[in-house]
Amino acid sequence: MKQIQIDYYTGTGGSKLVAEMIAEKLKNNDISVVVNRIIRDKIEGVKENTADYYVLVFPIHSFNAPKPIYEWVNHLKGNHCKAAVIAVSGGGDVMSNTASRHKTVKLLKKSGFNVIYEAMVRMPNNWMKVPNKEKCISILSKLPNKIEEISQDLISEKRGRQVIYWIDYLISALGELEKRVTHKFGSRIKVLDTCTGCGLCSKNCCSSNISMENQLPTDLHSKPTFGNRCDMCLGCVYNCPQKALQPTYGAFQIDKNGYNLRQMCSVQYEIDLNRIKST
Numbered sequence: 001m002k003q004i005q006i007d008y009y010t011g012t013g014g015s016k017l018v019a020e021m022i023a024e025k026l027k028n029n030d031i032s033v034v035v036n037r038i039i040r041d042k043i044e045g046v047k048e049n050t051a052d053y054y055v056l057v058f059p060i061h062s063f064n065a066p067k068p069i070y071e072w073v074n075h076l077k078g079n080h081c082k083a084a085v086i087a088v089s090g091g092g093d094v095m096s097n098t099a100s101r102h103k104t105v106k107l108l109k110k111s112g113f114n115v116i117y118e119a120m121v122r123m124p125n126n127w128m129k130v131p132n133k134e135k136c137i138s139i140l141s142k143l144p145n146k147i148e149e150i151s152q153d154l155i156s157e158k159r160g161r162q163v164i165y166w167i168d169y170l171i172s173a174l175g176e177l178e179k180r181v182t183h184k185f186g187s188r189i190k191v192l193d194t195c196t197g198c199g200l201c202s203k204n205c206c207s208s209n210i211s212m213e214n215q216l217p218t219d220l221h222s223k224p225t226f227g228n229r230c231d232m233c234l235g236c237v238y239n240c241p242q243k244a245l246q247p248t249y250g251a252f253q254i255d256k257n258g259y260n261l262r263q264m265c266s267v268q269y270e271i272d273l274n275r276i277k278s279t
Ligand SMILES: Cc1cc2nc3c(=O)[nH]c(=O)nc-3n(C[C@H](O)[C@H](O)[C@H](O)COP(=O)(O)O)c2cc1C
Pocket: 009, 010, 011, 012, 013, 014, 015, 016, 058, 059, 060, 061, 062, 063, 064, 088, 089, 090, 091, 092, 097, 123, 124, 125, 126, 127, 232, 233, 234
């Protein structure tokens, strides 16, 4: 294998960490790796795949891939390249998550890829209820071994596909309904006065949904303005250094104690913090 392309989508940094840890393992095995973050603005510019092996990493959102993954894959040209789909989730390999890669695999095949491998990586859950500190550390402590296992599977071009039962398809199909309302989550986020206009939320929004604008001529600095393309990754709300973003639609999905992967990793010595400095 000469070159692997790893494309990842992330909201709160977990999938980025997984993608970069795999990339590092592969590089240590003398494989050339290109890592690329999926953001909506880049979709139109997606180029024909030239790698020998294509790897797609994304978080599970309501038992499925986030919407930009489908759009991204639709723009790809696989040229019969071997491919792997790696999902990152709070629940791991539980029944409700098993069909989460199904639609993505189908679309990858349609775009000309030969999908030979699927895997799931468990990360601390960022949705509704974040696990307590001990649980997060326990989950993160298993990460290096899981990354090693997946990397070796990719290197040996191991074949492994998920068996899916009808109930999993059903749960996954119901989860897809969520995509109809995610735009409301973003468009109804309230910006509090504590916002300093640093622009971090706008820079990191994976769906290119936040622009920095001066709302009043008297404003000292610009403030985030939300469009209608939110995919509810929760990144902007959790990562704002001032905690200045307050959801008013679907607010139950946010844990009031916050979600800071960088902080969680700082107690897990095996993980290099520099990798998750920014998402
Ligand atoms: C809107 C939303 C829906 C989610 N749905 C699921 C789910 O169905 N199953 C699950 O195990 N985790 C679910 N999660 C948790 C994420 O998959 C998990 O925390 C993941 O590590 C986030 O990755 P990221 O940090 O790359 O964004 C959901 C997260 C969000 C934001």
